[in-house]
Amino acid sequence: MRWAPSGVTAPGRAVLAAGMALAVAVVLSGCAILSTGQESSEAAGRRACGILPGGPDAASRWADLDAPLLRESLSAEGFTVDIRLVPAAEYSSAADDLLSGGCRVLLLTDQDGAGEPVALRAADRGVPVLAYDRPVTAADAAVGFDAGAIGSLAATALTDALTAAEVDPATAVIVTAPGDPSDPRSAEFTRGATETLEAAGAAPSRSLAGVWDEFRTGISFARALSALDGEIDAVWAADDANAAGAIDVLADSGAEGVIVVGQGASLTGLRNILLGRQTATVYTPVALEVDAAAEAAVALARGEEPATAAALDDGTPFIAVQPQIVGVDQVADVVADGGVTVGELCAGDVADACARHGLG
Template sequence: MRRRTRHLLAALAAGLMALPAAACAGTERTGADSFTVGVLLPSRILPRWEHADRPLIEKRVKELCPRCAVEYANADDDPARQRQQMTSMITKGVKVIVLDAADTRALRSSIRDAHRSGVPVVAYDRLAEGPVSGFVSFDGGQVGRLQGRALLTAMGDRARGGRIVMMNGDLGDPNAAWFRQGALSVLTGRVRIARSYDTPGWSTDNAHAAMAAAIAALGPRGIDGALAANDAIAAGVVSALKSAGVRRLPPVTGQDADLEAVQRIVKGEQTMTVYKPFRLEAAAAAEMAVALARGGRPGGAATTTVDSPTTRHIPARLLTPREVTAATVRQTLVKDGVYTVAQICTRAVRPACDRAGLDAGRP
């Protein structure tokens, strides 16, 4: 009887010892586990990286794992620096890395090093090459389709055979090709693509120079629309048109819902932007990273798979982007808390806000 009692007590003790591990299963557990999540972002050029993505990822990681830490670094558009940052994080013992690669090909060897070290990598916003364990982004094809449709709508009758300039993103960024393919699926056969340019670094200055060349070749009145891949490029397009003395600006698209772009939209200088709710993207990346760090799979954070040039069937989450025009600023960006009306409707923009129906006296 004593022996049986001892066996029962031993079994009970073993069961109790196993409870913390069982209780911590899944990404939503908030048990006693603790580890460090590495977050590597590519640049500071776009406001979103520092002001939205970074704090949102950190916040969601802490919600999922209160005792976890986040190690952060920004590459400042330097792939070599990002490789060093990644090596440093692996050496420090991070359990998982969320990576938005400054150069998706250049980081391939670093991703292999992380894989060999048992550190899974979640590709964030753009799909890096190498053995990544997960991918979180917005549907780039849909981004391009939204831009293409909005451009055709804004061009109206001029869309039939009208001449447009394609202002694509950085040739080294796989997202640029994704956006372009989506846009072309809408535009091909509907308009004439008079000029097409890639924009190194997604730079406003480079976009200005390219658009100035297009204006010189086609004439100030020879452009019926501009497909600008993002808001930084749109800024360069608009400034080049103004510098050329174009008073009635043709439709210009954008992406990322930068504050200055939203103000251009309200003023009628830019037709639309594509809003990507960064909170959803950051949350999905944090959930995927925490699940992988805990030794699991991406689980519910992944709803599909994608292929990269080096890796097939990568667990992925592709979120849905949204179009924003002057008529929908309030029910999208303001409603989601991205900006207040007061932030958008500064003194210089206030008359345009009044015309657009944005009451600067309201939040």
């Protein structure tokens, strides 16, 4: 299933501003989830449940950002909140425990296909399911960032940088470093980037084997660079780790002025941007995704369909949260949002670069 809504326009600041204004309006309206008189069914009537990726192999964002922000935002909407962070193998038991206690709505992030059986179990109990950040078959609605738009935004940043450097995108030597093709989001990142590059008349000179791995990307990129006799203008990478793999090889080869665009606004990516080793990254603010999820959860808890004209390929209503491009001048915005701390960002050899850009 594509994480690609129909009728969703390319990201822009105007769209993002409109989405933020809508989220604020909903919060300020003080909508009640329950009517008065339902106080006797406190457990099921006010309980928002959630299952997010957890365990040693899960990204830190789920425990550090998504879970606490979701608890805060859902609580502000009048829910009592029970969110579990568990590995895919424990999704089934976590769902049994949550659903047996009563849930008004279930927020669910898929992990290795474990989400669909949980969604079907919730449907059997009449509990609406909101797919959070990733698509889940059988969900009642979905909220997340449009992966195709993320890939497109990164490719636009790349072609814009080429043009600014007076390099014609149509003749530029570009290497792409996609993610693991088994990940549906990876395929969408690549699709969005490819369509945007083609629209600019650009085409990859080399496309590496898709992985989510800095080291393996570096090995593949070194081979590609050698095959190109060291001639390269730009790198599009599906995430900042893959970008870092290419960046290390470029540094070892002595190449200069190569445009590198990644995705994720990771600590590594932001540090590379400040050091001038990476041109840009795509930032997906978790706080905006959380606010959109809380609004959608309120609607589902009332038995309503969330207000959106967009849908996934299977018809699931989709609330698209818009990504943002981050270059050196926008790194401070990520810090202000709490995506990274100044202490983490400006440690070691990045301290001088932080000082030059008013950080630290």
